Amino acid sequence: KPRYSNEIYKTANMPGVAVGLAWTYVGGDILFIETSLSDGKGELKLTGNLGNVMKESASTALTYLQSNSKKTGINSDLFSKKSVHIHVPEGAVPKDGPSAGITMMTALASAFTGRKVKPYLAMTGEITLRGQVLPVGGIKEKVLAAKRAGLKEIIMCWQNEKDVQEIESGFIKGVKFHYVKTMQQVLDIALA
Amino acid sequence: KPRYSNEIYKTANMPGVAVGLAWTYVGGDILFIETSLSDGKGELKLTGNLGNVMKESASTALTYLQSNSKKTGINSDLFSKKSVHIHVPEGAVPKDGPSAGITMMTALASAFTGRKVKPYLAMTGEITLRGQVLPVGGIKEKVLAAKRAGLKEIIMCWQNEKDVQEIESGFIKGVKFHYVKTMQQVLDIALA
Amino acid sequence: KPRYSNEIYKTANMPGVAVGLAWTYVGGDILFIETSLSDGKGELKLTGNLGNVMKESASTALTYLQSNSKKTGINSDLFSKKSVHIHVPEGAVPKDGPSAGITMMTALASAFTGRKVKPYLAMTGEITLRGQVLPVGGIKEKVLAAKRAGLKEIIMCWQNEKDVQEIESGFIKGVKFHYVKTMQQVLDIALA
Amino acid sequence: KPRYSNEIYKTANMPGVAVGLAWTYVGGDILFIETSLSDGKGELKLTGNLGNVMKESASTALTYLQSNSKKTGINSDLFSKKSVHIHVPEGAVPKDGPSAGITMMTALASAFTGRKVKPYLAMTGEITLRGQVLPVGGIKEKVLAAKRAGLKEIIMCWQNEKDVQEIESGFIKGVKFHYVKTMQQVLDIALA
Amino acid sequence: KPRYSNEIYKTANMPGVAVGLAWTYVGGDILFIETSLSDGKGELKLTGNLGNVMKESASTALTYLQSNSKKTGINSDLFSKKSVHIHVPEGAVPKDGPSAGITMMTALASAFTGRKVKPYLAMTGEITLRGQVLPVGGIKEKVLAAKRAGLKEIIMCWQNEKDVQEIESGFIKGVKFHYVKTMQQVLDIALA
Amino acid sequence: KPRYSNEIYKTANMPGVAVGLAWTYVGGDILFIETSLSDGKGELKLTGNLGNVMKESASTALTYLQSNSKKTGINSDLFSKKSVHIHVPEGAVPKDGPSAGITMMTALASAFTGRKVKPYLAMTGEITLRGQVLPVGGIKEKVLAAKRAGLKEIIMCWQNEKDVQEIESGFIKGVKFHYVKTMQQVLDIALA
Ligand SMILES: [Ca+2]
Ligand SMILES: [Ca+2]
Ligand SMILES: [Ca+2]
Ligand SMILES: [Ca+2]
């Protein structure tokens, strides 16, 4: 299994890709968010069988980065000269909810800066337009899925810390948790 | 709890953010309206799982500010040179109704003028295109939610004063009420 | 109550606002039509929880005024240099039907000419593209609502005169009726 | 009643208006098709609670006139320099079906040429893009409605002649019928 | 009946019109495809109560002709300088399915080249983007409808030949069949 | 049957066409993906009765090729100067799912480079925006359909190898399998 994990994450080792944690009807799962920039006029293309709330997360993430381009070190011209495509693989599975917000924002920041996301890092959390990270549900299932998949660090909202403390500690041995309040903290950890 | 409230409102302490009061199936709740301006051509982007009536409130608020830019001290060129994104956090919760109208208008005015909204202030009320504030329902539940969340001042329509008078006075001790007729009064109080 | 009415109509005392009469599931009611012009390219924005037939009335009213700009004294350049926003307050209430047609046309003409609508005047009637006023239903309920709200003059189609004659005369004492055939007659009365 | 009819048709006595015959759930009825041209870029605006088939008839009529502008004497520049609005009054009544096709084409041709449609003339028939007139249903009900409304001439497809012959002759005394094969014949009769 | 047929086909005797065979709930029927070009920017307008699969056939036919303009002798500038309107008469009848594909392509090629389609010729078959003709269903009903309507030649896919051989030969006496593999063969026969 | 197969594949022997494997309600089937480029502005037109997931696959494939134009040897100007039409024949059959992803990407690459796809080659697999090939379902049915249709080589994800090993070897004698991890490997095999 570790070898299989390596296989997975090697392919994620490029700018524009980040690993999120989802809570589906079959339990917790990991989710790759893939972002690609092409020449364009600021269009946002979203694929991967995404529901409206998840699409709105992507739109919010993109606006946040555009409004805070100086702080995040992104050349602001890119927002009007590139088109952005965000894809979430496994098109047969419908996906929705706000909890991929910080993962989408991280994948976008990675694509716009050309900096890779730290390997073996996952994250889950809703974003707000003013740069906050909000708590989300299903933490136990998501954390166990991350552990099973060989991930080593997880970022989430500080208000979700209590949910992690309820998990038996043996199950999550060796996983490092980052509890954050703001998107800027997420980017500081993720784009090392 | 006060410390938790401080936490919340510290993050709201920036131009473009205003606090509204909503009446949901779980009772009264507070609602952050977040607004962000980017380079653009006057587009209005709305996210946060909003229903059509709430989206129309945002559109009405934006037109009001554009038509009354002189009175509100906004550079009128901004309306055609910026795109406006309004987001209401907690994307998993569907939101609708006209009662966020004056909060949206205030958040927009704050973003366009760069002036912060007064801290610990909440508001609820429908807006009209000619600048009136109309009464809304659920006042008791909204006011109690505001009190619980540590808010200290509330703006609403003068026709809602009778609803506040029906609340037992001990419950709302220390909360200051502003009863208004026009949007201009709202802005005079909110953008101090 | 008169004082309350004064309150209402004082706020209506500006170009772009006209008072209509609606027939809803709770009986007759008065309806404010608010119009606002901004810099634009002839777009028509409609808000207030309006159904398709009511939206079509607005579109028809706008085309009539554009095609008859000379007759109505409107600078024809405005139709391509302004965007028009029509809002009908009380967003929580769905509204539909063709009977707000002449009120929409009047509010638009008032906004485009800068001339205020005569105070304490209400109206109800369908419009046609060639400038006719057509009869509508619910006259008794609408007229009584207008009377209750302190309105003093009402414009309607000449084919609705028979409906007014069926109302007991004591109920409508002091209300003046204008029976018209054409939109031009409506404007001659309303934009005094 | 004749006087009432005169009233109706006097208002129709302007370029861009033609009278059609419809077959509704309450039997046959007459239908005014109103057309108005404004400065624009060839847009086609359709109002009056029209179904998709009826909207397609309008689009087909407009393309026919554009493709045959020489034959019909229309300045072909108008098609790209004007916007066309077609309205069918009585917005509360949903309308659909292809039988208003030749009436729409006639109203459009009248608006584009500035020539009035012959008074007291009605028509019913589907149009094709190559200029044919096709038969339609409900002839008896439509013809009787035309007679009741004081109309004096009716145009329809030659394949509908058999339907007229089945009507008792006393009912349609004084009505003149025109049986046609092509749109050009319709225009020759209507734009006298 | 022959005289009636002559009547029908005389009106089809113009560039842009082709006769197809359809299989409806009332059995086989003939279907006119009418195409008209106007000044424009390459828009494709489709009317006649068409379903999505039939609309996609029209789009596929247009792309094929554009990609193969040299082979088919069409001036390639026309695709960006003209708007194309395809109409299928009898708007009251919903139509769908891929079997009108080759008829649409033929009508388009006829309109773009100005060459008339051979008289008394019908056809049925699905098209592909690479220029193949695919077999379709309902051959017996379609062929008998063509015979009844006085048509004399029918084009279809070579894989439908077996379906024709199952029809009693007396029923189709005097009808000539063309079995084809490619669109180019269809055009060679149809645009004689 | 071999002769019939030859017939089929001869017509596929042109740039822009690739053969995929689908799993429908009647079992496994082969699927032609046809791509055609015309002068345009980067539009993507999709026909063939495709569901949303399949349309998203096409969009993802196009973005991948645009973002990796150097690696795949495509002139990057083409993406903004051409319009792309992807058609999947047999319009009467609804098609959906992500498994045509690599076939669509191959057909697109073939059209953009002008290089033909290797004959008698089929493929099935989901694509990701970062260039991975993901496993898909229905392998046994798809492989047997490919064998019946006379295909000689099949590309799929290395994680589907176990599904092939479960098929009785006599059934797939003479078929060569390629197990891949990346789109680049697919293109290296397919565009020989
Ligand atoms: Ca998974
Ligand atoms: Ca996530
Ligand atoms: Ca809340
Ligand atoms: Ca509020």
Ligand SMILES: [Ca+2]
């Ligand atoms: Ca009311």
Ligand SMILES: [Ca+2]
């Ligand atoms: Ca009214």
Ligand SMILES: [Ca+2]
């Ligand atoms: Ca009527």
Ligand SMILES: [Ca+2]
């Ligand atoms: Ca008619």
Ligand SMILES: [Ca+2]
């Ligand atoms: Ca027929």
Ligand SMILES: [Ca+2]
């Ligand atoms: Ca056909």
Ligand SMILES: [Ca+2]
């Ligand atoms: Ca098949």
Ligand SMILES: [Ca+2]
């Ligand atoms: Ca495939």
